[in-house]
Amino acid sequence: MKKLNTAWIIILILMIFSLPVYAGAPLDAVKINVNKVLDILRDPKLKAESAKGIKKEKLRVIYEDMFDEVEFSKRTLTRNWNKFNVDQRTEFINLFEQVLEKSYADKILDYTNEKVEFYKENMLSDTQTEVQTKIITASKEIPIFYRMILKDGKWKVYDVVVENVSLIQNYRTQFNDILLKNTPEQLLEILRKKVSKQ
Amino acid sequence: MKIFLSLIFLCFFTVGCAHNPVPSSGAFPVKKSITQPVLLASASEQNPTLSAADAVNPVDEEYKEDEVFDNYTENAVAEEKVDIADPLEPVNRAMHQFNDKLYFWALKPVAQGYKFMIPEPARISVKNFFSNLAFPARFLSCLLQADINGAATEAGRFTINTIWGIGGLLDPSSGKELNLQTQDTDLGQTLGVWGVGQGFYIVWPVFGPSSPRDSVTIAGDYFLYPVSYISPWYAGVGVRIFEEINATSLRIGDYEALKEAAIDPYVAFRDAYAQYRFKKIKARKAKLNPSAPTEEKSASNNPALPKKEE
Numbered sequence: 098m099k100k101l102n103t104a105w106i107i108i109l110i111l112m113i114f115s116l117p118v119y120a121g122a123p124l125d126a127v128k129i130n131v132n133k134v135l136d137i138l139r140d141p142k143l144k145a146e147s148a149k150g151i152k153k154e155k156l157r158v159i160y161e162d163m164f165d166e167v168e169f170s171k172r173t174l175t176r177n178w179n180k181f182n183v184d185q186r187t188e189f190i191n192l193f194e195q196v197l198e199k200s201y202a203d204k205i206l207d208y209t210n211e212k213v214e215f216y217k218e219n220m221l222s223d224t225q226t227e228v229q230t231k232i233i234t235a236s237k238e239i240p241i242f243y244r245m246i247l248k249d250g251k252w253k254v255y256d257v258v259v260e261n262v263s264l265i266q267n268y269r270t271q272f273n274d275i276l277l278k279n280t281p282e283q284l285l286e287i288l289r290k291k292v293s294k295q
Numbered sequence: 296m297k298i299f300l301s302l303i304f305l306c307f308f309t310v311g312c313a314h315n316p317v318p319s320s321g322a323f324p325v326k327k328s329i330t331q332p333v334l335l336a337s338a339s340e341q342n343p344t345l346s347a348a349d350a351v352n353p354v355d356e357e358y359k360e361d362e363v364f365d366n367y368t369e370n371a372v373a374e375e376k377v378d379i380a381d382p383l384e385p386v387n388r389a390m391h392q393f394n395d396k397l398y399f400w401a402l403k404p405v406a407q408g409y410k411f412m413i414p415e416p417a418r419i420s421v422k423n424f425f426s427n428l429a430f431p432a433r434f435l436s437c438l439l440q441a442d443i444n445g446a447a448t449e450a451g452r453f454t455i456n457t458i459w460g461i462g463g464l465l466d467p468s469s470g471k472e473l474n475l476q477t478q479d480t481d482l483g484q485t486l487g488v489w490g491v492g493q494g495f496y497i498v499w500p501v502f503g504p505s506s507p508r509d510s511v512t513i514a515g516d517y518f519l520y521p522v523s524y525i526s527p528w529y530a531g532v533g534v535r536i537f538e539e540i541n542a543t544s545l546r547i548g549d550y551e552a553l554k555e556a557a558i559d560p561y562v563a564f565r566d567a568y569a570q571y572r573f574k575k576i577k578a579r580k581a582k583l584n585p586s587a588p589t590e591e592k593s594a595s596n597n598p599a600l601p602k603k604e605e
Contacts, residue, residue, distance in 0.1 A: 126316065134360045195555070197556065199555075200552065200556035201552070201556065203552075204548070204552045207548065235415055235416075235419060236415070236418075236419045236422065236545045237545075260571065260572050261570060261575065261578075262566075262567045262570045262571055262575040263570060266377070266570060267557075267563055267566045267567055267570070268558070268563075270378075270562055270563075270565075270566035271557065271559045271562045271563055271566070272492070272558070274559060274562045275558065275559060285484045287558060288558070291558065295557075
């Protein structure tokens, strides 16, 4: 009898731990993170131009939690990933993250009064989902979809689709094009230059 | 013993019900650790070396992208391979440069000055006005796509916005009560819905990214756009330039951000154009032909995992 009880307890525990997978967790993950970003952008204490650095620092913490940069890099390089050795991969992930951060941080800081609507969660498979959101500005609506993957019990973003254009696919085309004529080392050099110029 | 066995079975069931069962053969594909993180716990029992490597350096995994890529395309919202041929690349690159300079040297400074002088609500009204004026092309496209609903919506919008929206300056029909939204159609898209492929990439000076198919839009718009019939011709051109400046003033910074983020801006814009048009036409086809499997429908079917995993 005791055995049976233990069995039930174990089953119960397992069920509890597998729940978050199904309970709209990805949508909530995006919602929480985006709302955190909006809070920072609207924080009256950080309104001053000089507070830009602090804001960026705070934003970094959020998106490091939100995005999976390894998955991001892998999916942009796809087949080319195997042409990179371990050191090159590490450097690539690092550089690519900096490129994205520097290009989009300023753009995000421009947003203040826009409304963000979270309207749908579209499961692609049990470990992949697409959270559909909209940014509503005075003159237009911009659909932004976050594609997410479940890794170690946490939903992480691996692609952002803005107005039907997948970020990963866009970079994949660029990297493919560059790697047709160049070696991985040369691509890294291009990225290094871009990061230092920004 | 029986209880114990059923317990093990249930453990697998509760943890792994969402996934393929662990293959009975000893060979455990490495990529499983990427696509099925939940299974890592049970995977480590079978293949301790793999998870050890994972822990040390997650970057160090072999990444069999070929297969994973196939999995994406089988997925509901598939990551389709959208490519556009570019035989004219050298010419296109030159045109891309030309348009880039046109933007930074002429359009942007003027639009910035204009933005500074005219408040945003007024600029949005101007945009609405021109959008209302472009009604014939959208209406015709809807008709040509046999989208009677869309055509009726467009006709209704045009009437309401022209009469109650002060000649189109306001957009009362897209409000909550009426909810008549602009039909996002054009002639090139109509050809796409009919099955015409996009062909190859062309960058037109001034008009920007296009393809032979979408160039029909540029030509058709000319004939269907009332502004084209303003005489003398340079007055019409003046109006078009004003329209463009107004539109640009509402999206200053977008082009810069895209360009800044790109490693090779020319390729980035080409790809964005191809993806954008492809998905537009696909969405349109899905709307016109609901019996065909749309993204949402197949998503709700939600196959446990792509079959390719086997």
